[in-house]
Amino acid sequence: MPENKLHHYVPKCHLRPFASGEAVNLYNIERGRLIQGAPIKGQCVRNYFYGKDGKLERALQDIEGAYATAVGKATENPASLSLPDLAVLREFALLQTFRTYGNIEKLMALADKQYADIELAASGRPIPPRMLESVDEAVTMSIGNYLALREHIDDLDLCLIVNESRRPFITSDDPAIHTNRFHFQKLRSGSFGYSNSGTMLFLPLTPKLAFVAFDGNVYFAPDRRNNIIAVTRDAEVAAINELQILHARQNVYYRDAETGEMTAAEFQRLSGDRPHVWNELLYFEKTDDPTDVERYKRVEAMNFEQGRQYMTLVRSVHVRPSRWPDLLRYRLRPRSVDTGTAAGVVRPNHRVLRAGWRAVQAAPYGTGDLAGAT
Template identity: 35%
Template sequence: MAENKNQHFVPRVHLTPFSVCAEGKAIHLFNLDRKKVIFDAPVKNQCSRDYFYGQDSKLEEAIQAVEGYYGRCVASLHKPGALVNESHATILRRFAYLQHVRTEAAARRSAEFAFAATNVSGVSCKQPTFKEAVKTAVIAAMRHYAHTMAVVDDLKVRVVRNLTSVPFITSDDPAVLANRWHQQRVRDRSFGVSSAGALLFLPLTPTLLAIFLDSDVYQAEHVGGWINVPKPADILACNHHQVLNCAANLYFGDRSSGNDVQTMAASVAQLRPLSRFNVMAAVSDGETATHTRYAVVDAKDIAEHDDVLVHVRAVRPVPPRWPSFLKFRNKPFVYTNDTGAGFRRRTTATSRLQNSPPWRKVRG
C-alpha cells in the first residue's frame, strides 16, 4: 500500500523553486476561472489528491525516484559554469514526459476524449462515471509512460536562461506539448508526442526553462546547451504556454508579480479552446472489392445507421507568438506514409500494422 495518502500530480520538488523565497511552504497563484490572485497558499495543498495514483507502493516509489533525480538535476544547473550534459538531458526528458501525461488535467482530457467518442447520438456504449473514468485514465497514463518513455529520447534539450526581470511562471499542468511546425506549416491543431515538429516547454525555476525540440525541424542557437534570453517578449511567449495549457492555476513566488501575471493571463485567455476535441461521425457509403467507403455526416443523423465510425481529434491552443530563439531549419524534413498516422519524426516513423505503407522522408 502507498505510504502517502496525499499524492501530488505536480510534485513539490517542481513547485518549490516557484514558491515564496523558494522555501516550498507558501506559493502565490492566479486562478483563471475566478480571475483572482491568491497569495500565500500552502504548497502542500497544491496539485494533489488523495491516492491520485492509487495505492501501489511500487508505482509511488518509481515516481518519487524520477522526481528525486529531477530535483538534483535542476539544482546542479544552477551551479556556476554548469553545462547541459547528456545526464541532465535524459533526466529532464523523462521528467517532462512523465509530467505531461500524469496531471489531473491530462487525466481529465483523456476521460473527456473517451466520453466525446461515446456520447455521440445513436452510439450505445456503457459508460463509467466521469470520476471513475479520470481514475482509470491516471493508471492508464502511468502504464503508457512505462512503455513509451523512450518516445522523447530523440528530442534535443536546451535550457533557457532568463536574463530579464520577467520571471518564468508554472502551472497545474506545466509540461506543455506544442508544435509550431504543425500549426503553421500544416495548419493543423491536432498532434501528439510522436509528431514531427514536437516541442515540450517545462519551466524549471523563475530563471530557467527547458525546451525539448525536434532538431530536424527547428534550430535554436546555444552554447553548451544554454540559450541566454535578454528579451522580455520571449519570456512572455514561453509563459503564454502555461496560460493556454493549464487547468485552472498559474503559480509564482514574487508577490509583486501578481498584477503582471493577471494581465498577461487576460491577454491570451481568449485563445484557450472552448473544447479540447472535435468529434466527426461517418457512416458506411458503399464498398469496393477491398475497402468500405464512409461519408461524413452530422452526428445527430447517425442513429438510423448500423455501421458508424466516430473520429475524435484533439484541439490544441495556438499561442499568439513564438519565442524568437526558436527558428525553423532552412530545410526541415519530416516523415509520412500518407495515412492517418500523420507526420512523424525519423525515430517515431513506425507502425504496428504489418501492411502499413512505407514511411518516406519529405521536406517540411
Template identity: 35%
Template structure:
C-alpha cells in the same frame, strides 16, 4: 500513523524552485483572475488519494520524483543539460508529469466517452454484446499515466536547450507545467499535432524562475547559436519570456505560480487568457473511407497561443513540406521519424 493521503500531481520539490523563502509561492488563479501573493507551496496541486488508496501508483511516482529532483537540481546548479541515463530518466519524468494531472485524466475520460459513442455508431444493430470493450471499464488516470510514460522514447530524437531569462525577467509555471506545442502545424484548427511523435513537436517546461527546458524537432526548427555553455541560450527579448509564460497561462487548469511577488501576472493573463479553453475540446466520429467499413477519427483541442519566438525559426524545407501538405484533401498524422527518413532519402537521391 496514517498513510499519506495527499497525492500531489505536481511535485512539491518542483514548486519549491519557485518559492522565494522555501515555504511559500505566489499564485494567480486564472478562473477567478485573482492573485494570492503568499500561499504554501506544499498545499498546492494535490487531491486526497488521487492515485488510489492502495498507494501503488503514488509510491512509483514518488520514487521517480526522488530521481528527478536530483536531475533537475543538477541542471539548475550547473546550467547544463543531462546526458545518458539521466537524460532518459528526465524524458520519463516529463512524459509522466504531462499525463498525471487531473486535467490530463479528464481529457482521457472525455476521449473514452467520445470513442464509446463512435463505436456504438459503427456497430449499431450488430449483436456484439461483450465483444467490444468499453473505455468506461478503464481508470482514465491510470491510462493517462501509462500511455504517457510508455511514449517517453518518442522524445529521444529531439534536441534540448536551456533557455535563460534576461535580467529582470522570470518564467512562471502552473498546475500543468509541461506544455506540448507544434508551431509547424499551428494552422490546424485542432491541436492533435502537438503530440510527441508528430513532425515539428515542441515541449516547454519551466524548471526555475530563470530557466526553461525546451525540447524540439531539429529537422523542422533552427535555433539561435548556443552560448559557450553548451545547450544554454541566453534570451535577450522580454517578449520571448512573455510568449513562453503565455503557454503556462493558456495550459493551466487553474493556477499559475511565480517567484517574484511583484510580477504582473494579471498583465500576462490579459494577453494570453483568451487562448485558454473552458473545457478540453475533443471530437470522435465514425467515418467512411473508401472500401473500409468504418474508422474512428479523433481530434483533440489544446494549447494554441500563436507562439512566436525570436530565437527559433522554421526551416525552409519544413515550410515547403507544410505548404504541400495543406493542399491535400486528407491531412493525416505526420509521424516524425518516417517523414525525416523520407527527407533524407530525397536529399541523398538529389546528390546522386
C-alpha cells in the same frame, strides 16, 4: 502504517523553486485573483490520486527525485548539465503532460462525450460500458500512455534555457506544454502527436531556467551554446509564459508580486484564447464502395440502425499562442516525411520509419517499477 493519502500531480519539487520556503504565490483562474503565500503542500493534490496501495506513488517519487537532482545541478551551474541530465528532464516533462488532474479531467470528459454519442446513436438498444468508469481507470490509462510514448521522443534535441532577462518564468498546475509551431504555421493543422515533425515540449524549471525538447530537423537555436540557450529579452520569456497561461487548469504560480500583477493582466488579455474543449471526437461511417478496399466517410453523428459500421478518431486540441519564442527558428530546408497514413508528417529519423527496428533504452530511475505499478 497507512500510505500517504495526499498525492501531488505536480510534485512539490517542481513548485519549490517558484516559492519562498514552503509558500507559493498564485493566480487563481476561477476567482480571477492573486493569492499570496499559499502552502505548497495544498497545491496540485488529491486524496489517493495514484491509488491506495502506494505502488504508483512510490514509483513516481523515484522520477521526481532524479528530476529534483537535475534541476538542483542546473541551478548551481547550467553548463554542468549533461545529456543524461537533460534526458531526465525530458522524461519528467513527458510524464508531467500525462499525470496531472487536468489531463485526467480531459480524459473523463472525452469518455462522457463518447458515451453520450453512443447512447444517442443506439436509440435505446443495449450499449457497451463507458470507455472509462472512474478516475482510477483514467489515471491507469494516462500513465500507460506515458510509458508507451517514451520512445517516441528519444530523437528530440534537448536544451536548457537560461533566463537572463528581467522577467521571471512562471509555472502552473499543468506545466509541461506539448505544442508544434510547424504544424500550426506551415501545415495549417492543429492536429499532431509526439511523433510528428515540428514537435516542441516546454517545461519551466525555476524562474531563471526552463527546459525545451524540439525537432532538430525543423528548428535550430541560433543562440545555442552546447546545450544551453540564453535568452535576454523579456519578450522571449513572455512568449514562454504565455503557454502556461493558456494551458493552466486552475492556478498559475509565480515568485514575486510584480510577476503576479503581470500574470493577472496577461491572463485577462489571453483568456479568450484558452480552449474550452480539449478533445474532439470525429466519426467516420463505412461506405458501400464495391472495391476490396474499406472506405469511410466523415459524418457528424453515428446511427446504429441497419447494421452501420463506424470508426472513431480522437483529436486533441492544443494551445496556440499569439506569439512564438524566437529562441527556435525554422531551418532553411526543414526535413520531414509525409507517411500518407494516419501518422501524418513525421520526423525522418523517427522510429515509425525504422522498419524492423525497436528502440530499447535502459530506464535510469525505475520506470520499470512504474510500469509494474500501473
